[in-house]
Amino acid sequence: MTIAKYILVITCFIVVSSPLAVLAKETKDLSTEDIYENRMALYVKTEAITNVPWYYLAAVDTFERGLRRSQKDRPNEDGFIAIYFSEEEWSGVTNPNRQDTNPISIQFFDGVGLDGNGDGKADRQDDEDVLYTFAHYLEGYGVTESDFKIALWERYNRVQSVNIPFGHAKVYQQFDTLDLDDHSFPMPLHHNYSYKNTWGDRRGWGGRRIHEGTDIFANYNVPILATAYGIVEIKGWNKFGGWRIGIRDLNNVYHYYAHLSGFEKEIEKGKVVAPGDVIGYCGSSGYGKPGTQGKFPPHLHYGMYRDNGYTEWSFDPYPSLKSWEKESRRNR
Incomplete structure (x- = not known):
């Protein structure tokens, strides 16, 4: 499905309750194509709400999916989105309830968690809430390439952790799809x-x-x-x-x-x-x-x-x- 078709479908769900709000947390039984389709739908819906380009969201999500695979202290994601917020970051450092999902009390304790699907909860395990929260963070810096780099620096404080997702965004922007898993041997096979x-x-x-x-x-x-x-x-x-x-x-x-x-x-x-x-x-x-x-x-x-x-x-x-x-x- 092209990005234009995604936008047409997703805009139908911006005001009303969206099927995206009931996305299955368990993805292991889905095909790769289904996973990409659901993930792209989340990116495009969030772009429509926040004006943050979908490929920025995909780039950071992809980068952090790689971090989850290589850092032992981070669990693999249960849903479609891999962007990670710690309990303290989400609910607020001084919040006595680390599993708080109330947007009002989370805001009171200076947590970052937001309600992204209008269900009245800011759930750290909900793909839409996580993606909307991160998009809101990016939106606070702006949507230019320079803004994106600044936001990445403020999140990671490491040059390479700015360069890598910035490069991912360029790849996604050029090919306009998430289905980029193919590989090639580094030499033509007809050569000796x-x-x-x-x-x-x-x-x-x-x-x-x-x-x-x-x-x-x-x-x-x-x-x-x-x-x-x-x-x-x-x-x-x-x-x-x-x-x-x-x-x-x-x-x-x-x-x-x-x-x-x-x-x-x-x-x-x-x-x-x-x-x-x-x-x-x-x-x-x-x-x-x-x-x-x-x-x-x-x-x-x-x-x-x-x-x-x-x-x-x-x-x-x-x-x-x-x-x-x-x-x-x-x-x-």
Whole structure:
């Protein structure tokens, strides 16, 4: 369903009681398509009420869904929306009732919780109340890109936690859908290439360290493809990785493509990409000053790094590569 159709449907429910108010808390039995449809309906309804763009709401919701998956002290969401408010934040720090759902007493104790669906309750477990409360927070800063960044900074107080959801918003805005789960193997399958699991192997150049990725060996100038929907976070020279590109996907994962011989023309920092887009070409750059080539056979170093809202760490990309290779062969 397009955004225009969502807006037409949702505006019918702004004044009257909406079916969205009785969305099931249990989503495990729903298809991915149904989950996206319900989630988008919530975003668009909230946009119609607050004028906060749906893709801002989707971006933060997606970012915080990733935080819930990577932070042990945050439970997974029960409903469609993953934006998190603590009990104290929602009800008010001095509120003796941590489960308070009365909007009046919550406001008295300076809690943030609001009634988003007109049922007289401000319920921290209600998707509409949570999303409306967060949209109201964003609305207080304004709806420009600069306003959005300021609001993110005030919420997270971390540069990367501003940049990541801001990038998510750009991706959602460009593709106008939530269904962005496809992936691609990072090289065209008709080229000759080989790889094995090299994550964690020792590396000696530049000091003792472990290999934080998988090496895919191929000929010079074999096209390198984006593996996921995302935004180019960095492009340029690194003394270890040579000519490299970093792309952030919608799971808060940073994809690192190193040792390139060069970049595709239109690839720049801030560029939104889709799986299969050519971003550069296989090479042997790195291990020295800018322009150093040929200290090892041509290959792609592919790394994956997860962000949890506090820090970032590498994890083994080999299982993902095998899965995407199989998926790409099946889709040929």
